[in-house]
Amino acid sequence: MQPIVALGCGLVGEYVIHRLADDGHQVAAVDVRIPKSLVNRKEVLSIEQDAYQYVESLKEPAVIINMLPGRIGHDIRIPLIRGGHNIVDLAFTEEDPQTLDAMAKQHSATMIWDIGIAPGLSNMLLAQAQRELGAMDDVRIRVGGNPTQPDNNWSYMAPFSPSDVIEEYTRPARIVEHGKVVTVPALTERHRIAVEGTDGMDAFLTDGLRSVLTTIQAEHMAEYTVRWPQHIDRWLAEGSSTPEAELLDAWKYDANRSEFTWMHVRCQRDDMIREWTIVDYGKDGSGSMARTTGLVTYALASLFATKGPEHCGLHSGVYAPELVSEATLSYVLSIFDEHGISVS
Known part of the structure; x- marks a missing residue:
């Protein structure tokens, strides 16, 4: 070894x-x-x-x-x-x-x-879908790690480097539309989605596709980050004006707070669909996103x-x-x- x-x-x-x-x-x-x-x-x-x-x-x-x-x-x-x-x-x-x-x-x-x-396992799943379906019409990845319940603060805690989360929210997102790579502002295409165990969460574009922009053949492809609506509302209202040090402190991970990670990958070609849902609530003191x-x-x-x-x-x-x-x-x-x- x-x-x-x-x-x-x-x-x-x-x-x-x-x-x-x-x-x-x-x-x-x-x-x-x-x-x-x-x-x-x-x-x-x-x-x-x-x-x-x-x-x-x-x-x-x-x-x-x-x-x-x-x-x-x-x-x-x-x-x-x-x-x-x-x-x-x-x-x-x-x-x-x-x-x-x-x-x-x-x-x-x-x-x-x-x-x-995501990226990572999501990429491997897209490759598997491409092996099974060939070139695809539509690929959507939705993923997020969040507290199990929103709160009156940021309704979020960062399970990895908070500075990377800020990068995720500010870096323009690359997606595929009509077979071509285009760049759009992060946090666009915000929409409500059904997530098991919740009354609904919000998904929005972030720059998570990266390598699959060129390795996976799809007419349309995008990755969305999933958050509580309260979190993204506050980020849009206050994020750019809040000092980074203050955000890093507010988003500090709390091992005693219940949280979960949820990812849904959906790939479609004509009427053939290949999809996966991954859910984890942490275990033995280890957080779900770390796991x-x-x-x-x-x-x-x-x-x-x-x-x-x-x-x-x-x-x-x-x-x-x-x-x-x-x-x-x-x-x-x-x-x-x-x-x-x-x-x-």
Whole structure:
């Protein structure tokens, strides 16, 4: 097995590292602050250090999990690739990692990026639909992690880097209309949808399609973020004028508050429809978004470390999640089933 290095120990990173340690992997956890739950594990080497400095010190190729916030997650990809590492990348960056493909081939490195729930598992499901249906007429992804009930404040708490949430709300969204990629403002096409266990939630466009804009053939394709109506009302009224530090504090994750993650993927060609619904309410003290995002990351990191990227259908280069093998998708879904995440 290759050694595993995890860069970033936020809510998702902490969860991923625990799952790998549960399997007996020795994991080097690198962040400026390591959670106590990881420090106390014998399988985890806790390294409180700047991630860039640590990466530069590595002498041998390893499996590297990049779970740094999107604003700093791209620059570190270059030394990771030059080091010939196998990289499972969760950093939600505006920069396109595919621009590093030639460099990865040159240095015999493999990187799979956007490897969470959406983007990530959603991409794999679209690839499966395309295998079954061929070119599609309409593709819609709706996904969100939210408190189970709204409140009188923001009706939201960020299960991953709050700064990435702000990026999601402000970055223009790329969608496909009539077979062509077009760019529209984020938060447009707001509409009410039925979500089990609620009286209805709101969905709006965000820039989540990314790689599938060019790898999946569809006449119309879009991804929507799902939130409580009260949350998006307040963001539209106050978001741009509220200091980021204040938002980061207001959206701080509260492990004692009940929450859930919900995703619906629907693909249609003529009268043929392929769709999936994924629901999780968290378990054993772990939040639903950490679980649904982290288990995809964990699954690929585990496969990279034990069987190599080739087992997933990948070789040297940079790959989007929809390019993994069908067997890899089956493995990810089996991990979801094993951990009690509903897939229907």
